[in-house]
Amino acid sequence: MSAIPTTLRSIAFAGFTIVSAIASPKTFDLQDPKGVNAIQFKLDSILEPIAGTAGAITGTVTFDPAAIEATNGKVSAAAASIVVPNAKMNEHLLGASWVDAAKHPEISFAFTSLTDVKSAGANKWTATAAGQFSLKGVTKEITVPVSLTYLEGQFGTRLNKPELGGDLLVVRGEFSVARGDYGIKPGESEDKVAPVIQLTFALVGGAPKS
Amino acid sequence: MHSPTTPDEGSDPPPPTTMDAWRVLVRGASVIGILFVFSFWSAKGYNRGWSQNQVPVKNIDPVTEIEFTTYKKRFIPGLDYLAGGTALGLALFGATFLRRRSHNPSSS
Numbered sequence: 001m002s003a004i005p006t007t008l009r010s011i012a013f014a015g016f017t018i019v020s021a022i023a024s025p026k027t028f029d030l031q032d033p034k035g036v037n038a039i040q041f042k043l044d045s046i047l048e049p050i051a052g053t054a055g056a057i058t059g060t061v062t063f064d065p066a067a068i069e070a071t072n073g074k075v076s077a078a079a080a081s082i083v084v085p086n087a088k089m090n091e092h093l094l095g096a097s098w099v100d101a102a103k104h105p106e107i108s109f110a111f112t113s114l115t116d117v118k119s120a121g122a123n124k125w126t127a128t129a130a131g132q133f134s135l136k137g138v139t140k141e142i143t144v145p146v147s148l149t150y151l152e153g154q155f156g157t158r159l160n161k162p163e164l165g166g167d168l169l170v171v172r173g174e175f176s177v178a179r180g181d182y183g184i185k186p187g188e189s190e191d192k193v194a195p196v197i198q199l200t201f202a203l204v205g206g207a208p209k210s
Numbered sequence: 211m212h213s214p215t216t217p218d219e220g221s222d223p224p225p226p227t228t229m230d231a232w233r234v235l236v237r238g239a240s241v242i243g244i245l246f247v248f249s250f251w252s253a254k255g256y257n258r259g260w261s262q263n264q265v266p267v268k269n270i271d272p273v274t275e276i277e278f279t280t281y282k283k284r285f286i287p288g289l290d291y292l293a294g295g296t297a298l299g300l301a302l303f304g305a306t307f308l309r310r311r312s313h314n315p316s317s318s
Contacts, residue, residue: 036271036278047289048259051266053279083281085262086288151274158273170274202276 025064028169028205030057030075033159039077039107039201043179044194052084052093054107061205063169065150068117068125074110075203098184104137109144123150129173135182146173155206165209172202233306240303247295251287261288 030037037057043050054077061073079101084090094101111131118126125148133142148171155166176198180186185193251257264281271278 034271036274036276038278040279053266083264085264085266085281085286086260087263089260149274154273158271168274170276202274202278204271204274204276 025062025067025070026167026169026207028061028063028073028167028207030059030061030073030203030205032057032204032206037203039199041082041200042198043196046192050084050089050093050193052082052090054079054082056081057203059108061169061171063148063150063205065123068127068148069114071114071127071129071148072112074108075201076106076108079105079107099136104135106134108132108134109142111144114146120147123152124148133177135177136184138182140177140181142175142177144173144175146171155208158206167207169205169207170202171205174198174200236306237303240299240306243302244296244299247292247299251292251295254286257286257288259288261291262286 035055038053038055039057040053041051056078057075058078059073059075061071061075063071063073079099080094082090082093082099082101084093092098096103099107109129109131111129114127114129116126116128120126127146127148128143129146130141130143132139148169151168151170153165154168156162156164158168176196178195179197180195263283263285265284265286266279267282269278269280270276
């Protein structure tokens with residue numbers, strides 16, 4: 001008699017566990033083992049634009065495909081990882097009058113939710129992330145248009161270990177900031193180097209199968 | 211017959227033939243230098259931007275389709291290299307036209 005309720009209870013528990021596992025938000029680590037993650041920047045300048053990358057990306061994004069609006073996270077780049085092709089220019093960029101990597105080693109963007117979420121295809125969305133952007137010790141509220149791509153089951157495949165399972169989340173975005181707002185030569189040399197820094201990022205986060 | 215050299219004679223400018231040979235040598239070196247700078251700059255791809263110590267290389271991650279940049283250590287001369295090298299060559303070339311002020315004790 002009591003065998004049937006026990007079986008039902010077991011099935012119900014298993015179902016609940018599966019549903020919970022599917023529906024629960026996952027945390028994606030942005031420290032990519034393949035070293036793909038970077039923030040690219042560009043400033044118009046005389047002769048040619050100053051373009052480079054900031055690698056050494058760390059941080060996490062918490063994402064639930066069933067509740068995109070609740071996506072939140074923090075992305076950080078090591079200021080010392082800024083690279084431009086010209087060595088002298090690189091030295092200047094890391095120096096005290098520009099990003100001052102020694103005193104302010106981290107450039108970061110933290111956001112707590114997404115707005116204007118729109119589907120852009122299967123497992124793809126566009127949205128706006130509002131959060132705090134920190135550069136050279138100055139933190140300001142900004143909004144960043146982002147696109148999200150959820151690659152279910154691709155974590156292991158990407159590492160040539162399909163048995164690992166796990167998911168990937170790709171976050172892309174583009175925004176610009178006024179360098180003067182962050183204490184980078186405010187109002188200075190604007191005829192030589194543009195006052196606006198254009199930033200582009202394409203980041204992948206991995207969530208191994210737990 | 212040669213007369214013994216006095217200290218005054220020793221500070222005189224070198225004979226015109228020696229000075230001309232020195233000028234010709236430096237002018238030649240300047241022209242060769244400028245030509246070398248131009249040839250090196252053009253052989254490395256006529257880079258009309260700043261010189262590069264490392265070259266960005268674009269790559270694409272096949273799974274995520276993220277385009278990412280890696281850097282390859284290589285020197286690519288830019289317009290700053292061309293301008294600097296040419297200016298140095300021209301300065302050397304121009305310096306050969308400067309005349310050494312002649313020291314003539316009898317005129318003082």
